[in-house]
Amino acid sequence: MAETKWLDDREMRAWEGFLAASSLVNRRLDQQLKDDSGLSHPQYEILVRLARAPEGELRMTELANGLVNSKSGLTYQVTQMEKAGLVRRRTCPSDVRGIYAVLTETxxxxxxEAAPGHVTTVREVLVDVLTPEQLDVLADGLGEVSRRLRTQGA
Structure with missing residues (x-):
């Protein structure tokens, strides 16, 4: 059995900084969205993905993969959003098991309505806090972590 390679001070500082920052940023964004538009952060991200998609619709499996969300978690969010009239579902004509989430006009x-406040908060809590060089390092580093985990099926 291989011996555990413990985190050194630098690695621990990075890990603890990541944990604290990600938690605090997510908490602030959730609160801002809830207060300003009645949306959760996952619901906002679903709306963004659908708005960017051709014809405002995506297969549920594709949406779950893009959001790094479980299918059951996505189903719950889409159900809540469907009740609010924000999305609707439709079946795939060529695959009866395929379900699409479709963005409604509502x-x-x-x-x-929600985007300007959300972007302002993202700038306030992250983007404008960092230098352009720090943003590049953050994007490159976290992008690599995401790519690696996605290829491992995490």
């Missing part, structure tokens, strides 16, 4: 309007 959903598009809610996204348009």
């Amino acid at each position: 959903g598009r309007a809610r996204l348009t």
Whole structure:
């Protein structure tokens, strides 16, 4: 059995900084979205993905993969959003098991309403806090972590 390679001071500082920052940023974004538009952060991200998709629709499996969300978690969020009239579901004509999430006009309007406050908060809590060089390092480093975990099926 291989011996555990413990984190050194630098590695621990990076790990603890990542944990604290990700938790605090997510908490602030969740609160801002809830207060300003009644959306959760996952719901906002669903609306963004659908708005960017051709014809405002994506297969549920593709949406779950893009959001790094479980299918059951996505199903719950889409159900809540469907009740609010923000999205609707439709079946795939060529595959009866395939379900699409479709952005409604109400959903598009809610996204348009929520986006300015959300972007302002993202800038306030992350983007404007860092230098351009720090943003590049953050994007490159976390992008690599994401790519590696996705290829491992995590």
